Amino acid sequence: xxxxxxxxxRSTRREFLKSAGSVGAVAxxxxxxxxxxxxxxxAGPIAPSAGAAFAPNAFLRIGSDDSVTVIAKHxxxxxxxYTGIATVLAEELDADWTQVRVESAPADAARYANLxxxxxxxxGGSSAMANSWMQLREAGGKARVxxxxxxxxxxxxxxxxLTVEQGTVYHAGSKRQAKFGALVATAATLPVPEAVxxxxxxxxxxxxxxxxxxxxxxxxxxxxxxTLDVMLPGMLVALLxxxxxxxxxxxxxxxxAAGAVPGVVKVVQVPRGVAVVAKxxxxxxxxRDALQIEWDDSKAEKRSSSAIMEEYRRLADQPALSAxxxxxxxxxxxxxxxxxxxxxxxxxxxxxxxxxLDAVVKLSANSCEIWAGDQFQTIDQANAxxxxxxxxxxxxxxxxxxxxxxxxxxxxxxxxIVEAVSIAKAFGADGTPIKLQWTREDDIHGGLYRPMYFHxxxxxxxxxxxxxxxxxxxxxxxxxxxxxFAGLIKDGIDATSVEGAANIAYAIPNIAVDLSTxxxxxxxxxxxxxxxxxxxxxxxxxxxxxxxAAGQDGFTFRRKLLDRHPRMKAVLxxxxxxxxxxxPLPPGKGRGIAVAEAFKSFVAQVAEVSVGKDxxxxxxxxxxxxxxxxxxxxxxIAAQMEGGIGFGLGAVLYGAITLKDGxxxxxxxxxxxxxxxxxxxxVEVHIVPSTEPPTGVGEPGVAPLGPAVANAIFAATxxxxxxxxxxxxxAA
Amino acid sequence: MSTxxxxxxxxxxxxxxxxxxxxxxxxxxxxxxxxxxxxxxxxCGACTVHLDGKAIRSCVTPLSTVAGRKVTTIEGLAGKPxxxxxxxxxxxxxxxxxxxxxxxxxxxxxxxxxxxxxxxADIDSxxxxxxxxxxxxxxxxxxxxxxxxxxxx
Numbered sequence: 001x002x003x004x005x006x007x008x009x010r011s012t013r014r015e016f017l018k019s020a021g022s023v024g025a026v027a028x029x030x031x032x033x034x035x036x037x038x039x040x041x042x043a044g045p046i047a048p049s050a051g052a053a054f055a056p057n058a059f060l061r062i063g064s065d066d067s068v069t070v071i072a073k074h075x076x077x078x079x080x081x082y083t084g085i086a087t088v089l090a091e092e093l094d095a096d097w098t099q100v101r102v103e104s105a106p107a108d109a110a111r112y113a114n115l116x117x118x119x120x121x122x123x124g125g126s127s128a129m130a131n132s133w134m135q136l137r138e139a140g141g142k143a144r145v146x147x148x149x150x151x152x153x154x155x156x157x158x159x160x161x162l163t164v165e166q167g168t169v170y171h172a173g174s175k176r177q178a179k180f181g182a183l184v185a186t187a188a189t190l191p192v193p194e195a196v197x198x199x200x201x202x203x204x205x206x207x208x209x210x211x212x213x214x215x216x217x218x219x220x221x222x223x224x225x226x227t228l229d230v231m232l233p234g235m236l237v238a239l240l241x242x243x244x245x246x247x248x249x250x251x252x253x254x255x256x257a258a259g260a261v262p263g264v265v266k267v268v269q270v271p272r273g274v275a276v277v278a279k280x281x282x283x284x285x286x287x288r289d290a291l292q293i294e295w296d297d298s299k300a301e302k303r304s305s306s307a308i309m310e311e312y313r314r315l316a317d318q319p320a321l322s323a324x325x326x327x328x329x330x331x332x333x334x335x336x337x338x339x340x341x342x343x344x345x346x347x348x349x350x351x352x353x354x355x356x357l358d359a360v361v362k363l364s365a366n367s368c369e370i371w372a373g374d375q376f377q378t379i380d381q382a383n384a385x386x387x388x389x390x391x392x393x394x395x396x397x398x399x400x401x402x403x404x405x406x407x408x409x410x411x412x413x414x415x416x417i418v419e420a421v422s423i424a425k426a427f428g429a430d431g432t433p434i435k436l437q438w439t440r441e442d443d444i445h446g447g448l449y450r451p452m453y454f455h456x457x458x459x460x461x462x463x464x465x466x467x468x469x470x471x472x473x474x475x476x477x478x479x480x481x482x483x484x485f486a487g488l489i490k491d492g493i494d495a496t497s498v499e500g501a502a503n504i505a506y507a508i509p510n511i512a513v514d515l516s517t518x519x520x521x522x523x524x525x526x527x528x529x530x531x532x533x534x535x536x537x538x539x540x541x542x543x544x545x546x547x548x549a550a551g552q553d554g555f556t557f558r559r560k561l562l563d564r565h566p567r568m569k570a571v572l573x574x575x576x577x578x579x580x581x582x583x584p585l586p587p588g589k590g591r592g593i594a595v596a597e598a599f600k601s602f603v604a605q606v607a608e609v610s611v612g613k614d615x616x617x618x619x620x621x622x623x624x625x626x627x628x629x630x631x632x633x634x635x636x637i638a639a640q641m642e643g644g645i646g647f648g649l650g651a652v653l654y655g656a657i658t659l660k661d662g663x664x665x666x667x668x669x670x671x672x673x674x675x676x677x678x679x680x681x682x683v684e685v686h687i688v689p690s691t692e693p694p695t696g697v698g699e700p701g702v703a704p705l706g707p708a709v710a711n712a713i714f715a716a717t718x719x720x721x722x723x724x725x726x727x728x729x730x731a732a
Numbered sequence: 733m734s735t736x737x738x739x740x741x742x743x744x745x746x747x748x749x750x751x752x753x754x755x756x757x758x759x760x761x762x763x764x765x766x767x768x769x770x771x772x773x774x775x776c777g778a779c780t781v782h783l784d785g786k787a788i789r790s791c792v793t794p795l796s797t798v799a800g801r802k803v804t805t806i807e808g809l810a811g812k813p814x815x816x817x818x819x820x821x822x823x824x825x826x827x828x829x830x831x832x833x834x835x836x837x838x839x840x841x842x843x844x845x846x847x848x849x850x851x852x853a854d855i856d857s858x859x860x861x862x863x864x865x866x867x868x869x870x871x872x873x874x875x876x877x878x879x880x881x882x883x884x885x
Contacts, residue, residue, distance in 0.1 A: 078829030078866045212825065219830030220821040222766020222806035226831060229765035237760075262749070280760045281769075282752045354770055354778060354831040354865045403768070403831025404865045440771040635825055639871070643828055646867020669775040669863060678856035680869035 053184035058111040059139045066181035068095045073105045073112035074128040075375050077402035079698035080636035081128045083213045091206040092140030096167030102214050107377035107397035120378035124410045126599040126696020141196035150186035201691050226403050227358045230371045232433040238423045239284040242273040245300035245662040247521045257290035268426035275423045301521025302662040312454035312475040320514035321492045323502040327510030332469025336460025345723045346534040347656035349450035355403020357416040357438040363424035364431040368395045373402025375409035383414035387421040406528040412483035444672050445664045450527030451477040455538040465550030469510040477524045478517045500535030506561035532598045532703040540594035540707030554593050555581050567627050571604040574625035579606035590716025596703035600695040601628040607708040611716045619681040627688035629695045637697045638685040644701025650675030652706035654727050737798045740808025750796035755779045757795045766806035766834045777862030780835035781805050787842035806834040813844035816882040820875035828866035836862050840876050
């Protein structure tokens with residue numbers, strides 16, 4: 001039986017985007033579906049590499065030694081993409097999981113485009129499994145048919161009499177069997193079938209079962225290779241001194257002292273600052289510390305974040321663009337029996353992946369070779385080529401394990417890649433490999449933050465406690481404006497600013513969601529779960545206020561409003577049930593619930609908090625229910641929910657990047673606090689069984705965590721949180 | 733200027749600036765890249781190694797201070813607690829991005845070597861200096877308990 005993915009639950013926002021020219025004049029045309037993929041194509045075969053006997057398509061190589069190498073077009077940054085990709089392909093191939101290994105694909109959009117992005121190779125929007133699903137099933141299934149056909153040919157038996165299990169083909173009649181390796185020479189001579197019958201999901205042996213991570217061992221013995229670990233003959237290390245204010249430039253510099261540091265090879269000026277190139281990190285660091293630079297800050301952003309937020313508060317009362325309008329919300333609220341209003345303030349957030357950004361570049365007159373935990377291969381290739389004065393096809397990328405990203409490495413301007421290439425160019429483009437290494441301070445000061453936002457919400461309730469009107473105003477910067485992704489802005493509305501708010505699922509007759517897009521000199525970027533990192537908090541805590549005003553509990557109130565959204569309702573019910581929603585808690589404890597849809601996955605969470613004698617909040621437990629379509633690897637789904645909860649909790653408790661007269665006030669993990677071991681709650685994850693097409697799990701787990709905890713704090717203390725992080729209000 | 737010490741059980745002499753943090757000496761001079769750079773200020777624990785059996789942050793430890801002493805990195809981990817910790821890490825599928833895990837494993841091993849049956853509070857106190865941005869903390873905790881149980885057997 002052939003399984004086909006069902007059509008997406010609602011129309012996709014397919015856009016064709018053109019570079020706005022401000023990201024290094026890269027003329028990319030990007031076909032992009034923000035919320036996931038439905039389109040399917042099949043990539044052509046790759047040339048078999050040395051020793052490979054059978055490479056029927058771009059994603060698979062089977063060796064005569066029985067090894068099965070799956071080629072991953074997506075970066076592995078912790079989200080489990082390598083394992084998920086291999087699971088899907090190996091399932092239809094009926095491979096022996098112990099023989100499966102994963103290799104990263106080269107940068108080549110013709111073969112390795114993210115089908116959710118159209119023509120570009122890249123990872124993001126929790127789309128890796130969704131866009132690979134049918135592509136890799138077909139890749140595996142067709143290869144399996146070819147191996148079976150090879151066995152039929154070798155043994156001169158009918159194809160229909162053959163079976164395959166865990167990398168071995170069997171012919172029961174003649175009691176013959178052969179491992180894949182013994183069949184690859186014949187299989188390689190056969191044509192690739194036009195079509196293949198895929199497995200019935202009930203026959204899955206790996207999908208939905210336990211396939212251990214392919215990277216767990218290497219990541220437990222220090223052998224996993226990150227960009228930090230790239231050591232090439234003659235390689236030098238560069239540190240770049242960037243301006244202290246966003247938008248400032250170098251006026252003049254004195255490299256005398258830096259050049260005198262032993263080990264420093266050269267000091268070069270590049271568009272983003274002055275780089276010290278040295279024989280190793282320590283020399284480069286000392287050299288950079290010794291640099292004397294005078295900055296021109298005449299065009300720099302010099303405001304404080306508090307002043308920017310003050311402007312946002314004013315803008316919330318000014319006319320804005322409509323992102324959704326149904327009925328007449330203003331009128332409904334005006335005539336309501338009970339009116340509610342609240343505002344929410346969200347700070348800039350840094351991604352702060354554990355591996356500070358780094359890239360190795362080997363640049364010569366006609367080629368540029370890059371090593372990086374690369375998340376946006378096609379865009380990085382184009383930006384690197386533009387910087388180097390080469391053609392994109394002259395740029396090759398070795399994608400390595402990324403030590404976290406959370407969105408940071410997927411940036412339209414390819415900041416860290418462009419810096420590394422510009423340094424290699426200024427150094428002389430003589431083929432010397434140069435590793436650009438950011439420090440943690442560079443990372444915290446480095447911009448491309450989750451934008452700051454101000455939200456204002458109003459609701460009206462009738463005498464029966466039903467919401468009759470809902471008005472939501474969002475004020476903040478656009479993530480995609482002036483980038484190659486600007487086509488995501490439609491009629492002035494950046495879809496990433498309003499997702500999670502404009503598509504609010506609750507049945508409310510009159511809804512108005514407005515957006516006021518601001519401009520500041522602070523560069524911004526998507527951050528894990530993107531728009532829902534703030535919209536879910538505003539929507540899910542305000543709906544909780546409405547429930548309280550209606551005299552109902554948060555679960556029952558939400559549930560009644562979700563009849564038209566069965567999958568959202570189901571995760572809400574599952575989380576509430578598993579958490580024992582209706583069982584009482586002892587005094588000093590509180591329970592809160594929240595639900596969100598993000599990247600077509602549905603997640604509900606129930607948080608339990610304790611309030612200490614000093615008022616300190618401790619999150620004890622989070623029960624999470626997730627519906628991500630067909631669960632490919634349940635243990636990785638659970639891990640992503642656990643991780644999303646910890647990541648989200650650190651952010652709502654402590655996360656804030658603030659500016660004082662344009663200067664970033666945090667430097668490292670002391671000022672920019674993240675979650676630590678002693679603060680991690682107990683987490684239980686429940687996965688909804690499903691045969692829908694798979695959707696993402698890397699990001700959605702973050703969305704409901706903040707509001708679930710805030711609602712639990714309200715239940716425990718009677719206090720609502722309207723300013724993030726909680727620590728700014730003394731609640732953490 | 734050279735500094736001599738024991739690195740993963742081998743006498744080693746590194747010719748480097750004595751003020752160079754041990755992290756960079758181990759990575760760039762000795763060529764052992766399992767130990768990671770995360771913050772440079774002993775705030776995140778990614779650079780954790782053992783100095784005479786105790787977990788230390790190599791990013792703030794000058795090379796000169798290890799002269800004549802024993803340094804163990806992830807590459808040199810040996811012994812029952814260490815192997816139990818690494819096996820538990822794989823069994824419980826702890827790593828996500830994996831970048832911090834060398835440091836986590838070094839801290840966890842040092843904990844088990846001094847305390848064969850750590851409580852949750854012991855784990856909090858030994859491990860709270862090691863940041864994991866993927867927030868694999870629940871699994872780290874479970875893996876330490878599992879490793880402690882395995883060592884006891």
